[in-house]
Amino acid sequence: MGTKAREIAGKDLKKTIALLNKAYADEWLAYYQYWVGAKVAIGIMRGAVTSELEQHAQEELKHATMLTERIIQLGGEPILNPQNWVKETNCGYKAPTDPKVVTLLKQNIEGEQCAIEVYNKLADSVKDKDIVTYNMILEILKDEVEHEEDLEAILRDIQTGK
Numbered sequence: 001m002g003t004k005a006r007e008i009a010g011k012d013l014k015k016t017i018a019l020l021n022k023a024y025a026d027e028w029l030a031y032y033q034y035w036v037g038a039k040v041a042i043g044i045m046r047g048a049v050t051s052e053l054e055q056h057a058q059e060e061l062k063h064a065t066m067l068t069e070r071i072i073q074l075g076g077e078p079i080l081n082p083q084n085w086v087k088e089t090n091c092g093y094k095a096p097t098d099p100k101v102v103t104l105l106k107q108n109i110e111g112e113q114c115a116i117e118v119y120n121k122l123a124d125s126v127k128d129k130d131i132v133t134y135n136m137i138l139e140i141l142k143d144e145v146e147h148e149e150d151l152e153a154i155l156r157d158i159q160t161g162k
């Protein structure tokens with residue numbers, strides 16, 4: 001970032017970087033929860049569920065990429081040690097120890113609902129000081145809203161027996 005951009009974003013820059021890093025931790029954990037969940041899933045509509053989980057995993061990885069690039073642009077450092085993902089996460093990690101698709105769907109819906117809250121707050125906190133970050137957050141938020149919707153639709157289909 002050049003001097004003018006830094007001056008504009010400069011207010012609360014440290015705080016923004018810290019919040020972006022917490023979201024970054026969430027994205028890696030969400031990525032892994034989806035990715036490994038798709039591998040171990042068993043039960044009804046497994047094929048449809050795993051392809052959705054795999055797609056979401058890739059999208060969470062894309063979010064992690066967007067966040068880390070922005071953190072670096074802002075002059076920050078992305079979390080370098082995976083141990084700190086667990087320390088910094090907002091939404092945590094739910095291990096798929098019960099690999100039934102219904103349980104996986106419920107766990108991932110919870111994660112998406114948390115992500116929606118996190119990005120809503122993050123959008124609020126940057127909107128008056130950092131438009132570029134704000135736009136990126138909105139882009140991610142749009143995906144998380146879609147993720148929740150997709151998972152709830154599959155769960156509904158399973159529960160109504162269709």
Ligand code: FE
Binds near residue numbers: 030144
């Ligand atoms: Fe995400």
Ligand code: FE
Binds near residue numbers: 112
């Ligand atoms: Fe998501």
Ligand code: MG
Binds near residue numbers: 052
């Ligand atoms: Mg989807």
